[in-house]
Amino acid sequence: MARDHMQAAIVLAGVTKKFGAFTAVNHVSLTIPQGEIFGLLGPNGAGKSTTLSMLATLSNPTHGNAEVWGFDTTTQKDEVRKNIGMVFQDYSLDDELTGFENMDFHGRLFGMTAEERGKRIHELLNLVDLGEKANNQVKTYSGGMKRRLEIARALLHVPKVLFLDEPTIGLDPQTRRKLWDYIAQINKSQGITIILTTHYMDEADALCSRIGIMDKGEIIALDSPQKLKAKLGGDIISLAINPSFHAPATAALSEEKFVREVKPFDHHLNVVVENGAYAIPKIMELAQKNKWHVDSVSVKEPTLEDVFIHFTGKSLREEEGDEKGRMRNMARMMGRR
Amino acid sequence: MEFSSIYTIWLREIKRFMKDKTRYLGGLINPIGYFVIMGFGLGGAFSDVVEGGNYMQFILPGIIGMALLFTSIFSAISVIFERQFGFLKEMLVAPISRTSIVIGKVLGSATTAMLNGVVLLLIGIVFGIIPAAQLNPVSILIALVFMLLIASSFVALGLALAAKMNSMEGFQFVMGFLVMPVFLLSGVFFPIANLPDFLQVLAYIDPLMYGIEGLRYALLGTSFISPFIALGALLIFNGLMIAVAARLFKKMSA
Structure with missing residues (x-):
């Protein structure tokens, strides 16, 4: 099986995810070649994060199959995990530990030797310009620094595919632009396939070689940003x-x-x-x-926003009044992030 | 078994503890308060109810058990937050089994909870509350074994709950219907033999009661329940809770 798709980093075949009666992802089929920066674009609740979570082995599809680097995400979870780096929408760092300690913890969990860890951690921290902050506690970092640390951490075990779930959400415009540079640079210098979700049009436009527009669990348009705009x-x-x-x-x-x-x-x-x-x-x-x-x-x-309106008949706006949003605010208040 | 990943997860808890000792030891304020106030407040009235007549001595093992119960449950429940917004996800995408995550977390949180228990134990020794006859390595070792079993059992129970709960709203429920009854029925403040039959039945299914009886045996030399029965009951509860937590973690999707 692994041989069949050696050209493709990701293959989704008829993937459906249901939560009770609600269909979060509806029969999505998609192939993403190696080396691409692929963007899943859509409003909150479109099914982007659910798709990512299935690719990252954190939940299983209700129907259909997903493969990452030739490994099945339900039956070969550990193989998939070794080959992916994941940056979640919400920070998943330990605030109490230092940047270096967070990285070190990750390296240990991925079975890297002390020697491998020491060398690569410093290399990567320098890559994202955090070398000098390595021994500061993460709670002293700014939002942009935390994100950079997470990206460096996700690259530590030399994954083939990097997943970024809303990488620049909550960051100011300047920091976002800088982060885009880092992401583009990492794609080039490490030759790594990057899959990101976003609901920012400019982000998808600036970074992605191809975009899949998601709405209500389905991919309703799939092409390069230029071609999507030309379609209008x-x-x-x-x-x-x-x-x-x-x-x-x-x-x-x-x-x-x-x-x-x-x-x-x-x-x-x-x-x-x-x-x-x-x-x-x-x-x-x-x-x-x-x-x-x-x-x-x-x-x-035409901008991607117009493309989105063209395909969905509505604008892309953030809505957040759900339970998770409330907990996120609570977590923020309690200073846990 | 993935010893290195278990060790890594344990090490994280220890590192966190080392960076913020005050916050962890803040968990001691409550038990010490209970110990001093209840000890002096009820001591006079209870002197003829407890064996040997020393009430402070009687409640010390219970207070240690109580400190372990609360710190363990709290530290495990915080996983609800970690699951949505934090570090748990980082562990869930690592190529390690869910069982290793549970065991690492249980050992890590149990270790830090036990440090609270050890402080209370030292208070008991320094203030001469524990009888001199019990101040031998064997008794202290038995006490530490019971403390580890209490702490790890309740961390595992808390993890199992955290795996099932999606929000902090269930937390009040857990406190009111689980933690408080477990605490009050465990015989911290009175011998359970004094309870009416229907409450005694409840006390007998309270795992903390066995833990506290084990600690009483170790620290005071006498107990209402045989230390072997206490040990057996706790071991069963411990194994069961770790198995349940591991199972629920396997089924959990993030």
Whole structure:
């Protein structure tokens, strides 16, 4: 079995995960080649983390098979674990211990000798610029430093595949950008396959060679960021227009040759056209003729956000009012992270 | 058996303890408070109820058992947090068995809990509460064995609960319906022979009671229940709890 997919780092075949009556992941099939930075993009509850948790052997699929580096995630858990590095959405460091001790603990659990550990820990801590902080307790680290330490730790046992679950969540924009550099650099210098989940469009755009857009447990689009954007086929003109005009305006605009697609979104109409600069005067002419009251017009090249809206009909926003969110706040308050 | 991973997990608990001794030893405030207040408060009234008439002496083994019970359960329950937001996940993705994680955690938390028990034991020795006749290596060793069994059993019980609980909301329930009855029925403050029959039945199924009776045998030289029965009962409870915790950890998904 292991030989069949030597080219692929990850193979998901019809993977479904149910929690009672709720289907978190619905029949997902996906192959990720070695060396890629692959992004699973979607809102909270789309099934990204559940997919990752199955790949990391922390839960078993209800149906279907998942393979990592040719090993089955249900029957060959230890083999899979030796070949993956995992960075969880919530920090999984021991705050009381130092950066070095956290790394050392990890190396011991993965059966590395003292010599191997000593050498590689320093190497990796330097790679993420934490060499000088090695002997400080983790509770003195900033959020970005903790994340870097976790990434270094996940690389310690020389895994083939690195999983990053929402790696930059809760970090400020500057730190996020710096972290992207680290991730891209690690992908290049270590030749490691990286699978990350994110609900940040810019993150997926900046880092990933391919993106799978997930919604309600299914992968609804799969391609490179460039091709996904190209699929929208042109520029987007966003019209701020009174909702009472949405229906007639949509009907009238859809008849025009230069309009590819009209989609209402919030109080706006998003009009996809081949060339925005030429389309605006024509649209304004129509508006004047039909007496639609247009508050503002903007034209932009499509972003991944637009791609997401195109495929799901909704915007990507964070919602967090569940039990886990409450516990996360409680944990934060108690200063455990 | 993966001795090196068990050792690693044990070592982490010890390192954590070494970095923050005050917090761990803070767990001693409660038992010492109980010991002093109950000892002096009830001592006069109870002098004819307990054998030998020294009430402080009577409750010391129970207070040690109580300290072990509380520190063990608390340290194990904190795994609920570690499971969602912390370090447990790091252990769960390592190529080691769930049983090793449970055993390492049990030994680590039991060791730090026992350090609390040892401090109380030293208080008993320094203040001359433990009879001089019991101050021999064999008795102290027997006491340490019982302390280890009490601590590790209740850490394992706490781990089993933590594996089943998804939030801290269940914690009140555990305290009210499990920890407090186990504590109160274990005969810390009174000989269980004084209880009416229906409560005595409950005391007999209280594993802590056997632990405290074992400690009484070791530290005072007399006990209501034979030390062999106490040892046997605790060993069975210990094995059972570790097996249950290991099983629940295997089934647990993160």
